[in-house]
Amino acid sequence: MRKVEVTVVKVRNLKRQHAFRGSNDPYVRIAPDKGLIHHWQKTAAIKDAGSEAEFDKQMTFEVKPDGNLLLEVKDSDLIHDDEIGRTKIPMSDVFETGAVESWYQIGEGSKYSGEVYLQMRAL
Template sequence: MSRISVQVIRARDLKREDGLLGKNDPYVELSIGHRLLGGQKHKTATVKNQTGDVQFENEIFEFNAKPSDELKIKVLDDDLVHDDDIGHTKIPLDTLFQSGQILQWYQIGEGSKVRGQVELRLTVIQ
């Protein structure tokens, strides 16, 4: 088992979850594995009142991981009653373990359900 770091840099073109004139309060949730089987989960701070492009505070999270794992990314809109799911994706980690580091935009959603993109820097630590 190795350690990886995931740096959440920014998001762009996020779809609005609070109506045409509403603003998102986005945050990113990152996880590896299933939570009932000892999975790991981290989330960024919420960035209030955003309309599409979001600059996160370059938050960095560490995970135990192996090449066969997937990093699950969820972008959510923080609301009082129930957080809205803006979009999500999964990133296979085999390429990361081959290259050592990846800086890339990842599409949130698929096909006609694309909900934006998030930029991450993934690094193998050990």
């Protein structure tokens, strides 16, 4: 297991969750992919952000160099948070190069629901 520092910088082009009421209140949560149990860390929700939001939230995880981070973008609601989208982020490039900055697509094909910009650094 090795440590990686992840900064969630921003999201863009988020799919709208509610057709008739309000705009997205997005937040991002991330966890190492360790099977059935995930230890999530998350950003604060950005109220009425709509399709774009900036977070600048730094998190540190222990991951396998050939493992993945699970990433979900959610819409914060009073009763139940809706999922906007999810993706897996491979860690191999981070540990091979030492650092990666990139946009990552949330969802694929017809399930595309936006993008998240991450800065990641091997520790």
